[in-house]
Amino acid sequence: MPTRRGVAVLVAGIVLAALGYAYGYPELVALGCVAGAAFLGAALLAGARPALDVARSVEPERVARGEACLAVVDVGSTARWRSQALVGAERVAGADADVRDVAMPLIRLRAGGRTFLRYPLPTARRGVIEVGPMEIARRDPLGLIAATRRYGDVRRVWVHPRSHQLRTVPVGVSRSLDGLVDAAQYGSITFHALREYVPGDDLRHVHWRTSAHIGDLMVRQHVETSLPRIVILVDDRAGAHAVQDDVDSFEETLEAAASVALAALRAELHVELDLVSGRSVTPQAAGAPVLGAGPYLDLLAEARREEQASLPVAVQRLRARHRGDTLVLITGTHSGADLEQVGLLRDVYPTVVAGVLGEGSPQLGRLPGVIMIPARTAEEFAPRWDGVSRW
Incomplete structure (x- = not known):
């Protein structure tokens, strides 16, 4: 597009000629x-599209907060005979929504040549970073026209919350048939849903009546209800968190949730992670690859403070889970009414744990039937969690 100088030259030329x-x-x-x-020549020179092929990668795509991460840009010239000298910049949308x-x-670049550019990505804050595209700017020698074009795709980097080592996890009243944990005497593989057939499925699971009705092979999907299940509810309501004395209860909540989830996965439990706003990650059905x-x-990493999230709606959603699960609420709220709502789920979840993060949390009182773990930060939360003598 024309620069201010270019606009002035063009207008002056028209006025003088007139x-x-x-x-x-x-x-x-x-x-x-x-x-x-001069203006027309500048437009032709700066408007010529650079003959480039740009590919982008990040190493690695997933990191914990504070870990090193590099973006690698492969820039190649597709010109056949001419060399190119270019000035460019990479667009990086940081985890804090800051675009720079x-x-x-x-x-x-000589004709057909390639070069690799590397630069570090900001990982000091949890979130998702979008890297790219590359913006190549071209100007004519007189500075009349400036053209910017974008090259390459957009890559994403997930900056995970940090986690802290936990030694124990509650298992409710479910049991594991391989003997890892054992607290109850029920459970089996049960029907979960129907889905389309994919190569490799056992033909004994084909539901022939439904398949004949819709014209496609449908198979029965089963889940193993005897495996211990732990449901982690993360409170992502904007009103449930505050920043006091450099302690952001929302970030501490996410770090504590990551710690609990990783500990449960190491114990080979079935882990379900729910956000109050509605998003969730659930274990794969029996027979499918196990989630890492x-x-x-x-x-x-993708979680954000949500203004419209509702805790009562999340509580009603959790009531649909089968009995025997363990419920772990990780929140930053100090509201007794909010914690009591979760406490009402004791008739569905035999073990209910509430981890409350942020300033003032250690002064919270007890809630009947709920194991309260107040802590100022996620780092303090870990030893308090391990200090629970009986789940």
Whole structure:
């Protein structure tokens, strides 16, 4: 697009040419034509699209908060005969919603040449970073036209909350058939849902009546109800958190939730992670690949304070779970009414744990039937969690 200088030159050229033509001054007409020709030449020079092929990668795509992460940009010239000297910048949308441009050094490419550019990404804050595209700026020598074009795709980096080592996890009244944990005497593989057939499915699970009705093979999906299940409810309501004395209860809540989820996964429990706002990660059905920690940590990295999230709605949603699960609420609220709502789920979840993070949490009182674990930070939460003698 034209710069201020370019607009001034173009307007001056038009005015000079018009005045010269109107009053019979060929010199003014000539000056106006020169200005117009300069503007047109600048547009052709700066408007020529650089012959580039840009590919981008990040190493690694998932990191814990504060860990090193690099963006690698592969810039190649697709020109056949001419060299190119380019000035570019990478667009980086940080985890704190701050969009900034990372200036690249002068890129000099011969015909068909390639170069690799590397730069560190900001991982000091939890969240999702969007990297790219690269913006290449071109100007003519007179500074009349500036053109910016974007190259390459957008890559995402998940900055996970940090976690702290926990030694124990509650298992409710479910049991594990392999003997890892044992607290009850019920459970089996039961029907969960119907889904479309995929190659490799056991044909004995095909539901022939439904398949004949809809014209596609449908198979029965089962879940193992005897495996211990732990439901982690993360309070992402904006009103439930505050920042006091450099302690952000929301970030501490997410770190505590990550710690509990990882400890439960290490204990080979079935882990369900729910946000009060509605998003969740649930274990795969029996027979499907087992979920690793990635999807759980990704959800925590993507979590934001939600103005419309409702705790009563989340409590009603949790009532639909089968009996025998353990419920762990991680929150920053000090409201007794909010904690009592979760306490009402004791008739569904034999073990209910409430971890309350943030300033003032250690002064919270007890709630009948609920194991309260108040802590100022997630780091303090870990030893308090391990200090619970009986779940």
